[in-house]
Amino acid sequence: MDSTLQERARATRRSLLEAAACLFAEQGYAGTSVNDISARSGRTSGSVYFHYASKEGIALAVVQDRFATWSGLAARYTDRAVPPLERLVTLSYEIARALAEDTLTRAGARLWAERDTIDAPLPDPFAQWTAAATRLLAQARAAGHLAHDVRPAATARTLVRAFFGLCTLTEALEGPHTVTERLTDWWHLTLLSLQRDSDPAQVVKKARAAATRQAARKPADSVRPAGSSGPAQVRAARD
Structure with missing residues (x-):
């Protein structure tokens, strides 16, 4: 995968993670749907499933990124x-x-x-x-x-x-x-x-x-994705 596709993939994961975190903090897990995350992030629901596989996967990524x-x-x-x-x-x-x-x-x-x-x-x-x-x-x-x-x-x-x-x-x-x-x-x-x-x-x-x-001195955020699926070499830039 070339560097441009990798950068796009990272940007997509970041936007999904941050949108999901806002919704989980505001509404809780049960009150947040994949469609909500898609709408908040401006990405497609297919993008959510590609990068995190499931709502559980993105919840796990949020916990791992900061809290755990x-x-x-x-x-x-x-x-x-x-x-x-x-x-x-x-x-x-x-x-x-x-x-x-x-x-x-x-x-x-x-x-x-x-x-x-x-x-x-x-x-x-x-x-x-x-x-x-x-x-x-x-x-x-x-x-x-x-x-x-x-x-x-x-x-x-x-x-x-x-x-x-x-x-x-x-x-x-x-x-x-x-x-x-x-x-x-x-x-x-x-x-x-x-x-x-x-x-x-x-x-x-x-x-x-x-x-x-x-x-x-707020450090730069780093996103550690979890639960991504599919052939990354082919679809990692999907958004």
């Missing part, structure tokens, strides 16, 4: 010059912002919540989050920053579940615009039990500033 992998975020939190607890808190602010503002992330979260209505296995996003949190907590323990009775793996599981519950419930009760402030309250309380020499205010202040800087 967070591959675009992970690389930012390997800087050993920044204390690990500060990196963990900064990461939480970035994820909270994405859950509140990014359409693909919001769609992924809603689809995962509605997973019982989708005839396809959706990836578990919390395993990735928990692994990342465990690594950062283990680094904090090695650096002598954790209270002596804090166990990284068990603590990470609790933190990830509590964090997601906080974001979900806050948005439901107050709207997405308050999530950052409620997260700040939560970290002030939580860090008191995590840190050996507790000074949550400084950690939270630095982490919020770092997350704000990162938000100002």
Whole structure:
């Protein structure tokens, strides 16, 4: 396939993915049809089926793109010059912002919540989050920053579940615009039990500033298609 056809195929997949994400976030999985995705994207329904094979396929692609992998975020939190607890808190602010503002992330979260209505296995996003949190907590323990009775793996599981519950419930009760402030309250309380020499205010202040800087540098979106079918060499540019 030549580069022009590949570029057209990528553009088509991107437009379909973004249109589907908007609809899934607004209407949910059951309330969105392939015809809706076609109309929102300006592409044909045949294009949807060619690039993603089914509505389940495009739902899976939406979840994988933002909500389940967070591959675009992970690389930012390997800087050993920044204390690990500060990196963990900064990461939480970035994820909270994405859950509140990014359409693909919001769609992924809603689809995962509605997973019982989708005839396809959706990836578990919390395993990735928990692994990342465990690594950062283990680094904090090695650096002598954790209270002596804090166990990284068990603590990470609790933190990830509590964090997601906080974001979900806050948005439901107050709207997405308050999530950052409620997260700040939560970290002030939580860090008191995590840190050996507790000074949550400084950690939270630095982490919020770092997350704000990162938000100002929005990375280019990348679309990871799933469920495409048919001989790509012949029809990949179909739209």
